[in-house]
Amino acid sequence: MHIGIDVGGTNTDAVLMDGTTTLVGVKHSTTPDVTSGIVQAIEALRAQHGFEGEQIQAVMIGTTHFINALVQAKRLAPTAALRLGLPATRALPPLVDWPEALVEALEARAYLAHGGYEFDGRPISPLDPEELREHARDMKAHGIRSVAISSVFSPVNPDLEVQAAEILAEELGDSVAISLSHDIGRIGLLERENATIINAALRELAGEIVDGLTAAVRAHGIDAPIFLSQNDGTLMDEDFVRRYPVATFASGPTNSMRGAAVTSGLATCAVIDVGGTTADIGLLIGGFPRETANEVKVAGIRTNFRMPDVLSIGIGGGSIVDLETGEVGPESVGYRLTTEALVFGGSTLTATDVAVAAGRAQVGDPSKVAHLDPAFVERVLDRIAERVAEAVDRMRTSPDPIPVVVVGGGSVLLPDELPIFGAVHRPENYAVANAIGASIAQVGGEVDKVTAVEPGKRDEAIAAVKQEAVEKAVAAGARPESVAIVDFDEVPIPYLPGNATRLRVKAVGDLEMGAR
């Protein structure tokens, strides 16, 4: 048996799983200290389905804690950003384009030093150890407790970041955490560096949270390993979370999508989550969210995390309907739905009112919408279905048919048959879908690098990168025979000599349960 827990901003869901079967699921309010919420959730599971601590083989936790800490600018450590690349990059120093409030919350300091590589691996300039020591002394004097190191083209060759970290550690001692950009992001110096700085700022908090989670689980006599969900839904162990808290950032929407899919028995599908204000549409390919190709802004900071690609359109249960045109949204009454919608005695025509008038939803007082012209009602709902279907079509990557899963409080707006896509799936166990998503026991390894592909050697180059990804997955705890390549991308880079090509590979396998 294993346990999946999702700690959201509002609710903490937990499930007890036997393989892929959900034995029992519970839902609780999230507590301010997180830990006691988890203690309560596990107690509630045990109350409904008794188990001994040693029967639990793994505990998987998804949490939005770290992204919330960043968004709220709370509990962030004083952080230094050191970039290796002089004399290049001077015009745009670290932290350029950051919101002022966050720079202050981090008590952030930026440092430039020599180092870095050209696109082809030649050095830009050698490391200057004395320069680095001087920066380290300045960091110490300013009370810096965590450091992010970035280096130009470190995704091509990371060794200068590693060397610089060793030199800094000599001056700063073990109590200062050091995050290296090549471990965190890909090509695109500013975006990778930003993600690394965010990671650095969260490292102290990561230590506290992991300690808290571990204590909560151990208090139940559960000795099994604890894993946290990453952005793509694969798992990382405690030690990894302590070093890379930033890898949890998108686990909320990812676990929700994966949970919705798995409870529908699907691995490749589109998931539509209709809320009060928006319909959020994501795509799962082979059980994993399709990721954004572009930069993503987090708390106003531009990063290149791999985030699930989610398209939001302004259609939700609270969307305001125009009486003249029948158009829906993007304005919404939001959380005021239960006072402002017609069926709740309000004076605003919302999408929910139209769904009630059509008999698709049973909420509020249907007599308050009895006056709506049935032809108008049909036109509005048809238009909603058409726009949602078009948005799903926009998200899919090919014209091949794809099943559609519909979830969320506003899903009553959608018909059982969607234009283009046909019948939709509505999973039953959706209330605890996030926790089910968290409990999916998979681990992965990813490689993203720019390589000069010699003529006639393309296959070899690709095979080598794939092998590297597989080895990473196994090192992360995957059963070797279960590892498969789930994502492969090859992009030639214009204007560079030697067929420079960016290769990206992700390998994923099943977690070896009960082993460490």
Next chain:
Amino acid sequence: MTRTIGIDGIDDLARGAAVFGAGGGGDPYIGALLAKQAIARHGAVEVVPLRSLPDDACVVTVAMMGAPTVMVEKLPSLDEVVGPLTAMSTYLGRPVTHIACAEVGGVNSTIPIAAAAALGLPLVDADGMGRAFPELQMVLPTLYGIDASPLAFSDEKGNVGVLQTVDNSWTERIARVAAVEMGCSIMISGFPMTGAQAREALVDGSLQQCIDVGAGIREARASKVDAVGRAVELLGGRELFAGKVVDVERATTTGFARGSARIEGEGTLTVRFQNEHLVADLDGDVLATTPDLIIVLDHDSGEPITTEGLRYGQRVRVIASPADPRWHTAEGLAMVGPGYFGYDLPARRFDGTISEAAR
């Protein structure tokens, strides 16, 4: 009358530059950020109308040469924009008085702003193409017999070179090799012109037009007016097609971003590109070709989409707009017409007519 460009104008300029980039030019973010940083440090940039240039002005173009992919990793230091200008003044034996954009497409519309701010020189409201093209010699001054050389170039390490070549194609060949050796992201300055030559050879008012188009799209969106329609109106162009991207093919064998996109609507529009969009044909009928601009915009927001950003499922509208008429002369077409890029087609204008010189 002089105007200035401040930090506020940069985002509109960058959006406009992505429109005039006609699919090329890459992500405008870094270029815009560089310009903003330079203005924040050195103050707003003075922009002077082309016609106000005195005959004895000394105008040079400034641009980044190399790979946009490298520039997002090895960020510029901005010291390297000073080197070529100093070298140019020394070589010419007189100070450079004005800076001009070589192209108004992509990052090379914002780099000269950063350079002008850093050097404290005025920028001319004009450029060498009225759009973007992939090679250095592809500017109107070449048609006027103006040499690219002396061409000065510099890397961030302080290496500076000055090229004196026999023609502008040689300048491109030698500078391209140097660019690779210097790390694939260098600053160049060339095409020294007198004020009189610049007034004749450059595209007048193109920088302001770039800002106007960028601002027009933003404002149309804010006031819920059709942003694509607004862009077409400002460009004096025509909407060719609306539809959904159903296939994007990219060749993996050359150094250029070469490929094609198929867009389905009422028929199938195929857009062929090599960095920039070159040919648009509807079910086999050619609607427009280089040197006129073929631009892909998001169907609703009007945001320009580069060739790298094209992907399945996007709802887009494809528009065409007229290039500077001088590109439609026999000499212009020989340099940037469909034939140069390997298409055995007569150049077709944005309105569907065959280019005069190609008949």
